[in-house]
Amino acid sequence: MYQRPSIGPSTVAKAYRLLRSIMATAVDDELIGRNPCRLKGASVERPAERPVASVDEVAALADAVRSVTGQWYSWQSGVCSALVSWLA
Numbered sequence: 362m363y364q365r366p367s368i369g370p371s372t373v374a375k376a377y378r379l380l381r382s383i384m385a386t387a388v389d390d391e392l393i394g395r396n397p398c399r400l401k402g403a404s405v406e407r408p409a410e411r412p413v414a415s416v417d418e419v420a421a422l423a424d425a426v427r428s429v430t431g432q433w434y435s436w437q438s439g440v441c442s443a444l445v446s447w448l449a
Contacts, residue, residue: 371406378404 381398388396414422 371408374404374406 377398377400381396381404384393384396384398387393
């Protein structure tokens with residue numbers, strides 16, 4: 362069964378901000394008398410605080426990247442050596 366995806370508060374705030382802007386343009390163009398989007402604070406986003414990595418977590422990530430990068434360079438070096446041998 363189809364379930365409609367959930368819409369978060371930030372998406373709602375952005376949509377309301379866009380609608381308010383469109384309606385303001387309609388007022389400026391004299392297509393409508395006044396902007397119906399008059400809810401105070403409806404376009405304000407209140408995102409949750411994002412977690413910050415600790416120094417230890419950053420160090421572990423850097424070590425992992427170094428390890429993977431080193432393995433890739435080692436593999437690439439081996440491939441290049443094999444190609445040179447094969448072409449010679």
